[in-house]
Amino acid sequence: MQHSNAVNRLNRLPISRFHKITLLAVSFAYFFEFADINTFATTAPQLIDLWGITVDQIAYVTSLSFVGMFIGSVVASTLADRWGRKKALIHTTLCFGVFSLASAFSWDLVSLSVFRVLTSAGLSAMTVVAVIYVNEMYPAAVRGKFQAYAIVIGICGTPATNLIASAVVPLNDWSWRLVYLWGAVGILFVLFTRHLEESPRWHESRGEYDAAEAILTGIETRVAAEKGPLPEPAPPIDETRPAKASPRLLLRKRYLGPTLLLTVLWVTQTIGFFGYSSWAPTLLAKEGFSVEKSVFYVALTTVGAPLGSFLASLVTDRFERKWCLVAFGAVIALCGLLYGLTFNPVLIVVFGFLVNLFERGYTALGYAYSPELFDTRGRSLGTGVSYGLGRLSNAAGPLIIAALYHRTGYQSVFYFIAGTWLLGALILAVFGPRTRPARTAAAERPRAVV
Template identity: 30%
Template sequence: MYMEQEIGDSHEVEASVSARLDRLPPTRYFRGLVVRIAIGGWFEFYDMFMAAYISLGLIASGLYHATTKGLFDVDGFASFLGAFFAGMFVGTIALSGFSDRLGRRSVFTVAMLVYSTATFVAAFQTSPLAMDLWRFVAGVGIGVQLITVDTYISELTPHHARGRYAAFSILVILTSVPTVAIVSWALVPLTLFGLEGWRWVMIIGSVGAVLIWFVRRGLPESPRWLESRGRADEARRIVDAIEDRVVRETGRALASTAPDLAPDLAPDNAPGRRTWTQMWRGPYLRRTIMLSLFNFCQTFGVYGFGAWVPVLLYSKGITITHSLFYTMLIAVTTPLGAIGAMVCAERFQRKWQLVGCAIVVACAGVAFGLEHNPIAILVFGSMVTIANNWMIGIFHTYQAELYPTRIRARAVGFVFSWSRFSSIFVGFWVAALLKGYGVPAVFVLISSAMWVIVVAVGVFGPRTNGIRLEELSQ
């Protein structure tokens, strides 16, 4: 018996941390880690979707106009959106590499502090230019954070439940959308203690700066990242602690490790191993092109609709009060998309779920643009919202699993930056179409972008369900 235990221990020492993590069963411990990481994402999405729900308050206060006189008109509401997404573009494309260099945990902490503080300062601005400046800073922090959350969760969780855990994190995160919708519905029409209601909505969103000190305690660094940096001893110590927690929780011995796979486990000091140009070679070239197209187009549905719902409804002749109420009712359906993604994440290929969601957004979006009946507006608006957020629940997993650990954050940052780049302009295009051709024209634009996604992902997207990260890296 003693000799058998020695052999087992020897095998554990030799196994990579990746193989050891992938053999672990789903547990409350992993759900707890995912929830804590998702809290950082909760405030990101609160901040991102807040723009839609305070839009009428910003416009009513005279700080911004609903339409725009031209591209980059700072007095138009589109500039409020554009400045934020410009910051996210800088954060994703220029700074995402810090997560690969400095680690997931430290970047997760700093990014949350940056955007929470910037949001608090923005709440007290009185000019469009100053507001846009601080929204840009908040966008930089959120751009870095979004990439870090995706890579962090994909690397900490076992491969057989990776999609489900990522979708669960999105479910937690997306509860922020109905929250900010309800808070905005209650506060935007009011003035409290001399501050307009929309300012209070922003102040509430900055609370993450305080919570981060509680969230980060007990969060381990990604063992896969540590191993990719040659810090194997630290990685093994973290995995030892994780395994100990899992054994104590389940009361069962761990399964044997799967065979290690070479590509993601080769020494990272080998020539060119960490260069970002790898994403343009071999199997990664096709993935990079496909994901760049996907990300450029997905924002037309997610933000072209989500950030403009109250304004679109108001443009249909619906009063401000009713627009906010309808928007709140539509927003309440947001978590249903994440629930669908969580239930189906491992049951159906993720690529086909993305294709299905894009088709629903394309069709229901056009119907929403043509309808004037309140019930139909709520039904089609909810369908678009559910499909958009189902897409979010899947694609954050999908793009993070298509690149190896050594370049994951940088590569995902690059492809995701295309969504931030298009978001800068989507607001201006929506405003121009709304002014010149009305609400239906906005949804023709959104629908066209969705059909590009259907072709790009359907034709070029690889299958990923149940496959180890190391195998996908081959």
Template identity: 30%
Template sequence: MADVAIAARMNQLPIGSMHRKITAIIGISLFFDLFDVFLAGVLGTVLTKEFHISGAAQPLLLGSAFLGMFLGAIALNGLADRIGRRRAILFVLVVYSLFTFLGAFSSNVAFLIVMRFLAGLGIGGLPPLADTYLSEMIPAAHRGRMTAWAYTLGFCAMPIEGFLARWLVPTHYGMAGWRWLFIVGSLGAIVVWLLQHHLPESPRWLESMGRVEEARAIVSKLEASAGQTVAAQPVRDTWVEPQKVPLSTLFSADFAKRTVMLWIFQILQTFGYYGFGTLVPLVLASKGITVTSSLTYLTLSFLGYPFGSLLSLPVIERIQRKWLIVLSALCMAVFGILFGMSTAPGLITAFGFLYTLSSNIFSNAFHVFQAEIYPTAIRATAAGSAYSLSRLMSGLMPFLLLPVLKAHGATAMFAVVACAMVLIMIDVGALGPRTSGRALEEMNESVIVHAGSPLNG
């Protein structure tokens, strides 16, 4: 098998039991990660009253975890290119789990802000790591669908968190109910550590590090779990990547357009995606809705997250990823403004649901997309550095959008969000490459070799 590329063997496989286990474990990891991301947003009004938070400190509480995510997305994804995808994922889980647990015992707002920042170091590292890992483990023809399944499982966290908040916040089981939400959010590392022996290292990463025999052994297990060996079907390609690719590749003539496109996208997407999930309790409060009622509306709106993720499954391999991002961004712009204008409970819930549904079609498409457009040796670093910009903007977002909300109301705030979504549509539509169904090595051929010879363009 020495003359058969590892990537070619992986791309020709059908989905087997090992692929499904990997997808499920990553989905469970994302569940707890996303649960943690939205904690401060869901509890925004509750924590404001608990700690008598001033208007000046409120954006800092909401943004502290995102600022930690900014640093975590850079550092921990760079680490994954050096120590491996699997080890980096497990390390990330420990970091965010530990500090989320400690956050449950905060005695004042300063301690909580620090714990949210430190938890953010781990939270920010996981999504781009998961995107990179799944893109390298799943065959090209199934990459979008299986990644969407992982995120569908992960996005179940939002409505479950809403229901738990609706139940726990008014209670006091030994301590305030909101503290139990933090403890629930910290359990993710324990669950994944129990399952981690099912999580193999990425053969593509092993091969890029020169550990070819280890890579072949894992590919053989993938083939066995899928009921197929390399001899069972002709190999369709023999793309082979070099072991090392310099980080400057991000800004080379072949990849500069992709890097600019992805960085612009990540700077803007946070206004649409996290602008809703983080600030909607405060939006509802600005409409005069009580904490208890707002948690009910929030929970019903958050049902759109898993439903939107499910809706992406039949289309994510049929519609080019870039155009799926553009279409869903348009829907977010429209439904956001309608949500901001609504005052009736039924319309608030309906447009909130449609917004979150659209946003998770958007989210699934871009999570697959961002991990497809760079070579293996720098894939995690490239995705993580771009993703870190969205975390930085998420940290700054409350400072940018809350003043608009307070001064001009919800409709004006969502008009700002809509402008960001329109710019994303132009950016991705004009600069984004076509990726659906293509092998990772084929899309990144300008920095790899084919049959031992450099490729041009």
């Protein structure tokens, strides 16, 4: 059977300039994804004063944004399989940049809500495609580390946006629009497109062996010119080319288990993380802190985010990813609870810093862990659907948080969020499969993992 042996040929490559340029491009996309994801949260306190919107209206806008994320994730899985990983990555990044630009020109809450839903769809779609792309382009032994490296660089977009917002939002009645213009800079991702290669594993999965061979040969030639002669790859394992994936594929036992597990992982991560990041500025302002101070305190806490991704890069390929996720989730729950139980500005910053540090490490670990539970055939669909369902869950999350805040107060919100993190850690500890052993061509075949 014809076979380009993409998995083994990529796995035996040393890290080279090709991998570093790819990392830079993906990191740029992540940077503006993280920069843009909290723009509404940082401008909402100002819009309360300017447009007279309420906490409940903020909850509805936030909820609709997560519906957009779900749609974007599911659509992304289809686009990545139909168009290819590279083309889908380009178009989804342009999507969120264009609609962030449109958000800067919104004239009322309804128009801003529409643009934010469309922006959120692009953000989530880009994330799904980027996770799959990194998984398929880097050697198995270091893909977790490079996934985390991309997040280390990309996550800097969060404190950058919060610090920019803390400086420009209070200036005057229109300066909040500059935050959305900043998020739109992601459009410049087009400058990287000529440096990216399509995933040869995607071509191979479609039976396009000549295209896969051409890309692999080009990559190997560049790497060999830089690093010297390459070792021989392990021999391929002949297998029937998989048929086109359909949504019904996820109902099979070998895919249903990991899809359900990852749905729980992303549901608890989504409600837990966005419960903090989306609501902290508004709730602090409601509890008596000025808009300037609430945004500034949250900006300081997000400085921990890049350090958390770096921490993940140190442990992701050294220890079992499942147990790293469990440990990080438990620490986030504890620090987040302490964050909600204090009104001391120093402690708010300290515990918020720790929440951001471990949560971003958790996300980097999750991005590496998720696609490893599927073979090439089910990777895009399983990753996209589980990630999308996680994001969709937070359509209800903001409404629950708003109801808790109104009925039982500020601190009850953080009891709820901490409980969410603990639930996710417990389920992952009991049902999560191990993935640390080196991935081989045989491991790429469909298998029941749960």
